[in-house]
Amino acid sequence: MKISDILRSGKPTVSFEFFPPKTDEGFDDLFHTIKALQPLGPDYVSVTYGAGGSTRRKTVDLVKRIKAEIGIESMAHLTCVGSTQDEIAEILEDLQAGGMENVLPLRGDPPHGASEFQAVEGGFGYASELVAFIRPRYQFCLAGACYPEKHPEAVDADRDLDNLKRKVDAGVDFLITQLFFDNADFYRFRDRCAAAGIDLPIIAGIMPIRNVKQIKRFSQMIGASLPAGLLHKIEAVEDDEEAVAQVGTAHAARQCEDLLANGVAGLHFYTLNRSTATRAIYQEIRHLLQAPAAR
Ligand SMILES: Cc1cc2nc3c(=O)[nH]c(=O)nc-3n(C[C@H](O)[C@H](O)[C@H](O)COP(=O)(O)OP(=O)(O)OC[C@H]3O[C@@H](n4cnc5c(N)ncnc54)[C@H](O)[C@@H]3O)c2cc1C
Secondary structure: OOHHHHHHOOOOEEEEEEOOOOOHHHHHHHHHHHHHHHHHOOOEEEEOOOOOHHHHHHHHHHHHHHHHHHOOOEEEEEEOOOOOHHHHHHHHHHHHHOOOOEEEEEOOOOOOOOOOOOOOOOOOOOHHHHHHHHOOOOOOEEEEEEOOOOOOOOOOHHHHHHHHHHHHHOOOOEEEEEEOOOHHHHHHHHHHHHHOOOOOOEEEEEOOOOOHHHHHHHHHHHOOOOOHHHHHHHHHOOOOHHHHHHHHHHHHHHHHHHHHHOOOOEEEEEOOOOOHHHHHHHHHHHHHOOOOOOO
16 A cells, blocks of 8 residues: 555554664564564554665565565665666566555665765666656655755755755655654754645654664764753663663653644654564554544
């Protein structure tokens, strides 16, 4: 089923993001995680797309298996990194032949060590170009990535929004945000999208914090700010992973409650292939998930 059709039902969606494990054991673990999350009734799950041929193959295989074997709607991420148009088309054909209906086209990040993204010859330079390639050729429902605190490479928020509008106009059906920890950033961004004529469901990306060093490094890399109060709380228990996870889970649960109360179109959990925090948050918000979302 297309995620755009699920979103049309009016209820806020719940979705989980996974990455393809490196090993066979990792695959088994991931299927355990997905099965542990299945009773929560996610509307769909998504699988990230990495650099390198074998990881890419795994994304395609994984989305097909999740849909066929577990019966959850799934979406493949797909980046422009290192691929020509023909190579991208091959992956899309494969997804289509496997009955997949949802794709998240992305530009991707520059490879390690490179400061700038470089399109390969015959490839795509921006996600909007990839969207424009897919839209007239395939029937997929297409998602787009967006950044409440602006994409780290963007000169400023206005130009980032112009570029997002370009991607939306190329044929995106809904948006998923980068993770953020302060809902005020999300609401401001949603208002700015509306003012710019971006009239699509915007799904909020949520990541429960588990490790202080990891989240500091990661949030700096992606340009997401950690509110001082939250930072203070996790730093106070920095050496106790369990306590950090409790603070992180509680913060994410409060974020979700507030987002649902303010008509968010959906919640997308960056699970890092784990289920504990997501299940705990779900228990706290499940009673709020029936109300129609304001788009
Ligand atoms: C929900 C989500 C899922 C993700 N999944 C993955 C994944 O699976 N694999 C992975 O490798 N990465 C993933 N990423 C990270 C993503 O690849 C990076 O953030 C990447 O740097 C930007 O990708 P994009 O698709 O948003 O790029 P774009 O939309 O192309 O934007 C990239 C930058 O270029 C600018 N820009 C866009 N169009 C133009 C233009 N025409 N002219 C000038 N500037 C322009 C934008 O303002 C922005 O600064 C994900 C991010 C999110 C939010």
